[in-house]
Amino acid sequence: MFSWFRRKHKPEPEGFTLTAARAQAPESGAAPAAAAVPEDAEIQLRYLARLFRAAVDADAALREDEAAWLRQRDEELRSRHASLLEQVPxxxxxxxxxxxxxxxxxxxxxxxxxxxxxxxxxxxxxxxxxxxxxxxxxxxxxxxxxxxxxxxxxxxxxxxxxxxxxxxxxxNFNRDRRLDGEAVKGLWSQSLDVAMAMRLAASRTGSAHGFALYLAGLTHASGLMALLRGVGSLTAAVPSGAFLSGLESLSRRYTVAIVRHWGLPEHTAHVLSCRTGARCSHPEAAMLEQAVSLMRACVLAQAGLLDQARLAALRQRLPDYAEGWCQGAAHG
Structure with a gap:
């Protein structure tokens, strides 16, 4: 009944990775180069690609059916159409x-x-x-x-x-065959890890909004989970990199709408809204962005889709309040 709380590592199928998903080994005798810190956009694309069974063409332009799908979801969101809320328990x-x-x-x-x-x-x-x-x-x-x-x-x-x-x-939803079931289940494990990271950071920074920040971490992927329920209407079996970028952007706005629909604290909604491109520089929104990127990177590293040295480089540049994030977390 609660199998989706169990975090299991499974080998990724061949061809799943993006074009440059695995770091190249240095030439024999060459001095090891400093690991490059992965950018948020790279982590985002690789993480979303992992949710799909088929290999993702990172450089592919947006296809016609993908553009229509994103446009329809955007219109539903703008009009607060009932179909949006039907996707949310x-x-x-x-x-x-x-x-x-x-x-x-x-x-x-x-x-x-x-x-x-x-x-x-x-x-x-x-x-x-x-x-x-x-x-x-x-x-x-x-x-x-x-x-x-x-x-x-x-x-x-x-x-x-x-x-x-x-x-x-x-x-919990009936997933389209193009989605990787175990990777989708892992969305919840990763959300719990982000929530715990936000709770820890709130305590270390003396924030008065500890529970609201915990909720922000817990719900940050709710829009993505809701949108994944509808990918069955896409005609293309393999998503393009441009579609995944559009999906990420749209999912952040969906998340804010869902959080407001649920009646969660306004501070939670405000922090999440700062991830939608809205004009705000809230320090706790930056904290959330750091937690999401790191936890996604940890998932990728465990799956062999991100070099451990690059993960270490990412962790080294985080603020002191992030110490201990990702340690001991066993992602699905």
Whole structure:
């Protein structure tokens, strides 16, 4: 039931990589050159290409059907068409009551919160799945009850778990045959890693918006997940590099629309909107961009699609608050 929380490495099929996906080995006897730091655009293109089964032509221009697909999704977004919201799962109906109980510790306790969660058995099971998943697991032995989870994690920790459990169904959908199922599942693992990185950075920088930044990390790929549900209407079996660039740009705007539809904190929506090309220089938006790029690079490096030396070079240029990001993360 919760298999998509398990992060497994699998070999990439031949021909999957982009034209220059693997770094060339230096000539015999030559002095090793300093590893080049991968640019965000390169990481973005390789990461999105990995979601597709077929090799991606990085240099191909936008095809007619791809342009029409992007244009239609853009029009739906601009008009707030109902089809946009149809691609997004609803948050559980008891979310307001849950967050109210967590945000007012004086009125709640472990037993009361567990009892409230148990009124929705499906959601309760999902919460336990998140608690025992690799990203948020706090001990080796599995946590077997909701009341135990509240006692161990505390109300602050449960707030993060409940948010993750509520949002996670967005990654569950019938995928088109051109998508790589395991790579798509990995979108959620990577989102959890970005969320944890943002929580850590918020703590280190003394931000007053720790939970809002955690939510920004958790939801940053929600637009991409929603858009991937509709790639079946494309006629071309192999996406072009230009299409992937357009998909990334559009998905960032979709994410903001989804976050506002869900009623998440305005600070979360504002930080995410800064990734859409909007005129803002919010330092926490830059923090989010760094976390997303690094976690994507870690996924690529584990799959053999980015040289480890280049990953190390990327990590070295990050600010102090990013120390420890990506360490110990086992991406799917």
């Amino acid at each position: 609803r948050l559980p109906s008891l979310m307001p009551r849950l967050l109210a109980a967590i945000n007012d510790p004086g009125k709640g306790n472990a037993r009361a919160l567990a009892a409230l969660l148990e009124t929705d058995p499906v959601f309760a099971a999902n919460v336990l799945g998140v608690v025992n998943g690799p990203a948020l697991r706090v001990r080796r032995e599995p946590i077997e009850s909701l009341e135990q989870a509240v006692v161990i994690l505390g109300l602050s920790g449960m707030r993060e778990v409940i948010a993750a459990a509520a949002i996670s169904p967005i990654v």
